[in-house]
Amino acid sequence: MAHTVPDISLNDGNTIPQLGFGVYQIEPKDTAEAVRRALEIGYRHIDTAQMYGNEAEVGEAVRASGLDRGEVFVTSKLNNGFHRPEDARRAFESTLSALKMDYVDLFLIHWPLPTRYDGDFVSTWKTLEEFQRDGRARSIGVSNFQVPHLERLAAEADVVPAVNQIEVHPYLTNEQVRAYGSEHNILTEAWSPIAQGRVLDDPAIVDVAEQVGRTPAQVVLRWHVQRGDIVFPKSTTPKRIEENFRIFDFTLDDTAMERLSGLDRGESGRTGPNPDEFDYIPA
Numbered sequence: 001m002a003h004t005v006p007d008i009s010l011n012d013g014n015t016i017p018q019l020g021f022g023v024y025q026i027e028p029k030d031t032a033e034a035v036r037r038a039l040e041i042g043y044r045h046i047d048t049a050q051m052y053g054n055e056a057e058v059g060e061a062v063r064a065s066g067l068d069r070g071e072v073f074v075t076s077k078l079n080n081g082f083h084r085p086e087d088a089r090r091a092f093e094s095t096l097s098a099l100k101m102d103y104v105d106l107f108l109i110h111w112p113l114p115t116r117y118d119g120d121f122v123s124t125w126k127t128l129e130e131f132q133r134d135g136r137a138r139s140i141g142v143s144n145f146q147v148p149h150l151e152r153l154a155a156e157a158d159v160v161p162a163v164n165q166i167e168v169h170p171y172l173t174n175e176q177v178r179a180y181g182s183e184h185n186i187l188t189e190a191w192s193p194i195a196q197g198r199v200l201d202d203p204a205i206v207d208v209a210e211q212v213g214r215t216p217a218q219v220v221l222r223w224h225v226q227r228g229d230i231v232f233p234k235s236t237t238p239k240r241i242e243e244n245f246r247i248f249d250f251t252l253d254d255t256a257m258e259r260l261s262g263l264d265r266g267e268s269g270r271t272g273p274n275p276d277e278f279d280y281i282p283a
């Protein structure tokens with residue numbers, strides 16, 4: 001079986017590699033080296049954000065890799081303080097200049113912030129539509145949007161988000177939001193896919209890993225890709241960056257898939273904030 005990462009079609013006709021590399025909480029000084037390593041191993045999709053403070057180092061590593069710009073899928077996200085259209089336009093320009101790129105493959109609203117900006121994330125979304133129209137964002141999407149937030153975009157905006165990037169792992173399977181996505185042609189991207197490591201010593205996951213002769217992280221990442229979601233695990237350890245990439249040469253059977261899905265703890269399984277309440281704006 002091949003090691004190749006599948007490309008998945010987005011609702012706008014573009015494609016995205018199903019496995020990428022996430023750089024949340026990687027210090028700027030360590031980012032270029034981690035991304036360099038990931039690209040060397042074969043990752044062709046990098047997930048960053050304005051909030052992570054390491055867009056410049058991601059751009060640096062992509063350029064240093066010698067790969068053509070078109071070979072690497074780069075995502076970034078609008079920071080929470082910039083939801084007003086004029087701020088979003090300025091912030092988007094700062095993303096492109098930090099990356100030293102003339103387009104991003106995917107640009108997301110990082111959080112809906114329903115308790116901020118008078119609850120208006122629709123005008124923010126319409127501003128992202130501008131970036132797509134002028135070609136500087138090949139695809140646009142959202143992150144941490146709940147079903148009512150997606151319904152509101154469907155009612156008030158023209159473009160359907162290409163993706164919704166949400167917290168998903170075996171302790172928070174997030175089925176309702178995923179189901180809305182699959183019914184409306186919005187791909188789910190699963191953030192914190194291994195729950196920042198918290199699921200890796202779960203006895204059921206350890207047991208499945210022993211049965212298939214893989215590591216717990218590989219089993220959990222494989223579970224995500226068999227469910228059809230996009231993942232971008234984060235690590236700065238070369239051995240783990242490589243381990244997380246080797247998930248396309250084995251499969252989980254239905255019993256193993258159901259065992260992992262059965263670990264869902266609902267809301268109490270969250271590792272991150274609840275998007276209905278989260279209102280953080282960085283200083």
Ligand code: NAD
Nearest residue numbers: 022023024047191192193194195196197217233234235240
């Ligand atoms: P993750 O689930 O990818 O876990 C990362 C942690 O798990 C690492 O710090 C490391 O300690 C450990 N780890 C990684 N590989 C391992 C392995 N093979 N064996 C053992 N331990 C291992 O968590 P994450 O970084 O929060 O999420 C991944 C990416 O998702 C982020 O880098 C970011 O790109 C994205 N993200 C997005 C949002 C959002 O609001 N949109 C929020 C959080 C994360």
